[in-house]
Structures are given as C-alpha cells and as structure tokens.
Amino acid sequence: MRPxxxxxxxSPRPRSRRLPRSVRERQILDAAVEVYAARGxxxxxxxxxxxxxxISKPMIYAYLGSKEELFVACIQREATRLIEAISxxxxxxxxxxxxxxxxxxxxxxxxxxxxxxxxxxxxQAPAGGEPFxxxxxxxxxxxxxxxxSLLARATEGAAQPMQPQQMEPFAAALVGAAESLLDWWVExxxxxxxxxxxxxxxxxxxxxxxxxxxxxxxxxxxxxxGAAFD
Amino acid sequence: MRPxxxxxxxSPRPRSRRLPRSVRERQILDAAVEVYAARGxxxxxxxxxxxxxxISKPMIYAYLGSKEELFVACIQREATRLIEAISxxxxxxxxxxxxxxxxxxxxxxxxxxxxxxxxxxxxQAPAGGEPFxxxxxxxxxxxxxxxxSLLARATEGAAQPMQPQQMEPFAAALVGAAESLLDWWVExxxxxxxxxxxxxxxxxxxxxxxxxxxxxxxxxxxxxxGAAFD
Numbered sequence: 001m002r003p004x005x006x007x008x009x010x011s012p013r014p015r016s017r018r019l020p021r022s023v024r025e026r027q028i029l030d031a032a033v034e035v036y037a038a039r040g041x042x043x044x045x046x047x048x049x050x051x052x053x054x055i056s057k058p059m060i061y062a063y064l065g066s067k068e069e070l071f072v073a074c075i076q077r078e079a080t081r082l083i084e085a086i087s088x089x090x091x092x093x094x095x096x097x098x099x100x101x102x103x104x105x106x107x108x109x110x111x112x113x114x115x116x117x118x119x120x121x122x123x124q125a126p127a128g129g130e131p132f133x134x135x136x137x138x139x140x141x142x143x144x145x146x147x148x149s150l151l152a153r154a155t156e157g158a159a160q161p162m163q164p165q166q167m168e169p170f171a172a173a174l175v176g177a178a179e180s181l182l183d184w185w186v187e188x189x190x191x192x193x194x195x196x197x198x199x200x201x202x203x204x205x206x207x208x209x210x211x212x213x214x215x216x217x218x219x220x221x222x223x224x225x226g227a228a229f230d
Numbered sequence: 231m232r233p234x235x236x237x238x239x240x241s242p243r244p245r246s247r248r249l250p251r252s253v254r255e256r257q258i259l260d261a262a263v264e265v266y267a268a269r270g271x272x273x274x275x276x277x278x279x280x281x282x283x284x285i286s287k288p289m290i291y292a293y294l295g296s297k298e299e300l301f302v303a304c305i306q307r308e309a310t311r312l313i314e315a316i317s318x319x320x321x322x323x324x325x326x327x328x329x330x331x332x333x334x335x336x337x338x339x340x341x342x343x344x345x346x347x348x349x350x351x352x353x354q355a356p357a358g359g360e361p362f363x364x365x366x367x368x369x370x371x372x373x374x375x376x377x378x379s380l381l382a383r384a385t386e387g388a389a390q391p392m393q394p395q396q397m398e399p400f401a402a403a404l405v406g407a408a409e410s411l412l413d414w415w416v417e418x419x420x421x422x423x424x425x426x427x428x429x430x431x432x433x434x435x436x437x438x439x440x441x442x443x444x445x446x447x448x449x450x451x452x453x454x455x456g457a458a459f460d
C-alpha cells in the first residue's frame with residue numbers, strides 16, 4: 001500500500017480536502033473510466049483524468065499508480081461490477097428460463113446505464129493491446145465460467161444433467177451473441193434494453209426452430225404466438 | 231489499372247517469369263494474408279511478404295499498391311471468400327433447419343481450413359485500427375444482412391412471416407455467437423468443426439429450453455435424447 005499523499009500536503013486546496021482514501025480512489029476511477037472510454041488507452045492523458053477527477057496528478061499516481069496500472073484498475077473494477085450485477089439478478093429459486101431472462105435483462109439494462117463502462121471493457125481494453133487485452137480476456141473468461149455453471153445448474157433436474165464444463169461452449173456462444181447484439185444496438189438505438197434482452201432470450205431459450213413457427217418466449221410463462229419484441 | 235511491370239523487365243529471373251497478372255496477384259495475396267495474419271498490420275513488412283510470395287517488392291507495389299492497400303485487398307478477398315463459401319452451402323430446396331446446419335458446418339470447417347484468413351479478418355483487421363477496422367466492419371455487416379435474409383426466408387411458410395430487417399438482431403446475435411465460439415475453440419482444440427457447428431445449431435435452432443430437457447437437434451430430423459456433440 002502506498003503512503004497517503006495527504007500526509008505530506010501542507011496547504012490543501014478545497015478540492016483536495018481530506019477525504020477517505022476509498023472515496024478518492026472512487027473519484028479517480030470514475031474519471032479514468034470516462035476518459036479511457038472516450039479516448040482509448042493510448043490517447044488518454046493523466047492531465048485530463050486529473051482535471052475530470054478534480055484530483056492532482058501526483059495524488060493519482062500515489063493512489064493508483066501509473067497510467068497503465070490505472071487502466072488495469074479500471075478494467076478490474078468495471079468487470080467486477082458487471083459480473084456482480086448479473087450474479088445478483090439471478091435467483092436460484094425461480095425457474096431456469098426466468099433466471100436467464102433476469103440475467104439478460106440486467107445485462108442490457110446495465111450496459112445502457114453504463115455505456116462508458118462497456119466501451120472501456122469491450123472496445124478500449126482489446127484495442128489498447130497488451131497487457132489490457134489479456135486482462136479483459138481473463139474477466140470475460142470468468143464471466144463465461146460463471147454463466148456455464150448457471151446453465152449447468154438449470155439442467156440439474158433434467159433427465160441428463162450437464163456439467164459446467166459441457167456448458168462452456170454454450171456460455172461462450174451466449175456471451176458472444178450478447179456482445180454482438182450490443183454492437184448492433186449502437187446502430188439501432190431506437191430499440192429498448194428490454195427489447196434486446198427479449199430477442200436474445202428468444203434466440204437462446206426458444207431457438208429459431210420455435211421462432212420460425214411463430215412461437216416465442218415471454219415472461220411469466222405465457223406461450224405467445226407472434227413475437228413483438230419492442 | 232496499373233501498368234504491367236513485366237513489360238519493363240529486361241532479364242526476368244526464373245521466379246519472375248511471365249505469368250498472368252491474376253496468378254501473380256493471387257500469389258501476392260496468399261503471401262500477404264499469411265504474413266499479416268501472423269504479424270498484424272503494423273509489424274508486417276513488405277520485405278517478408280515479398281520473400282514469402284517470391285515476387286519483388288516493386289512488382290507488389292505495382293500490382294496491389296501500398297502496404298495499406300494490400301491489407302485492404304486481403305480483407306476484401308478473404309471476407310468475400312468466406313461469405314461465398316457460406317452462401318453456396320445454403321440450399322433453398324432443403325428445410326430451414328438443414329439450411330442453418332449446412333451454413334454453420336461450412337463456416338466452422340472453412341475457418342478450420344483457413345485459420346490465417348480468420349485471424350486476419352477477426353483479429354488483425356480490428357487491431358490494425360482505421361481504415362481496416364471499418365473495412366472489416368462493413369463486410370461483417372454484409373454477412374449479417376445476408377444471414378438475416380436467409381433467416382427471414384425460413385419463416386416464409388410460417389403463420390407470421392418475418393421481414394429480413396426484423397431478423398437482423400438475431401443475425402447479429404448468431405454471428406457474435408459463432409465468433410465467440412471460434413475464440414473458445416482456440417483454447418479447446420480437442421473439439422471438431424462439426425462438434426462446434428452442432429453445438430451452435432442446437433443453441434440457435436433448439437435453444438436452452440429444449441437442451442435443459444435433454445432434447446437436441448441432429449441432422450436428418452432425428453429427434454434425439456441426450457446431446458453428444460463431439
């Protein structure tokens with residue numbers, strides 16, 4: 001742990017007034033996520049992050065390290081938040097379709113409310129090269145393993161329960177489908193988060209086989225004819 | 231069209247013997263795809279491409295232009311080939327599930343036999359920055375529109391036929407699922423191309439709803455209990 005730079009400040013300005021370290025770190029990370037998402041790692045400057053955070057550059061370096069370390073810290077925080085948001089949405093007490101639906105809804109809703117977070121993770125981390133692409137890759141892998149275990153748990157009562165490892169390729173496909181749908185959303189902002197979640201739910205739960213027959217999934221277990229997604 | 235550099239060669243060496251322009255261009259593009267896929271745009275050198283192709287640098291510049299133009303030409307050729315491979319696999323005479331199955335099989339098989347092509351398109355084009363990321367994006371968009379129209383055609387006989395535009399988000403999800411599954415495959419090379427195609431077929435056609443009940447899709451319309459994918 002680095003020494004608290006406040007200890008050495010003789011005449012703190014108002015914006016540098018003594019705040020708990022955790023609050024300062026949060027302010028720095030909030031600003032850094034915003035700037036890295038907008039500019040990408042290479043074009044982002046510590047000057048801008050300092051300005052947006054209202055915290056001096058020496059204090060940023062003291063708290064969260066170099067520009068590289070700060071970017072990694074952003075990836076870690078945002079990936080953790082996204083995974084936690086999905087995890088808490090999934091309720092093992094409800095049926096597997098309802099679990100998947102809740103997870104997808106929270107995912108699209110979360111990304112809509114945290115665009116910078118998603119851009120940082122999904123676009124700027126891979127585009128920043130190493131070690132950032134690998135850091136994001138590890139978090140993406142963790143998300144897939146989590147989803148695979150959720151999918152496997154959904155088969156527990158079935159005739160042939162599946163192991164989490166068997167569900168991994170399906171989890172990989174589901175994650176890729178969600179990512180691609182989000183990219184598509186950027187070009188089609190007229191759709192709602194729930195509308196997107198509903199489409200992916202129908203593809204993932206029902207499949208094209210049902211969709212081409214006009215059967216679709218809807219919350220609460222109503223089998224409906226004719227899908228109306230938005 | 232650029233002048234044929236052969237016209238100005240006085241003492242052609244054996245490897246530079248007169249060949250039709252189309253053959254030379256193919257040799258250059260084959261070598262360029264290999265080198266760009268292995269090194270990425272920025273680290274690839276025209277020296278290496280020249281060496282692998284067995285064609286002089288001046289001739290490469292004369293035929294296909296700058297390093298940037300050559301990279302764009304590689305993206306165009308490889309994307310066209312991939313889309314054509316999938317298009318020709320789809321036979322409108324067979325049922326929609328069989329069409330999807332054929333398309334997925336050809337896709338995974340094609341990528342397995344053309345690894346460099348896929349790495350060039352899916353990894354090196356986006357990582358190369360602009361204009362390459364946008365060029366790849368346009369081809370990916372074209373593939374999605376094609377797939378959306380194929381999916382819409384599959385609903386023609388159904389109670390509620392869908393328009394190609396309505397199928398676009400599903401096509402986006404399907405493309406993302408296939409891409410993500412290919413990334414997963416790199417870490418799990420013990421699986422076969424058909425095994426991956428079968429998993430995605432089951433996710434996309436049947437959906438998790440059937441899978442958790444132990445129902446899976448198999449070629450020829452046999453409804454089977456218990457999925458055995460590889």
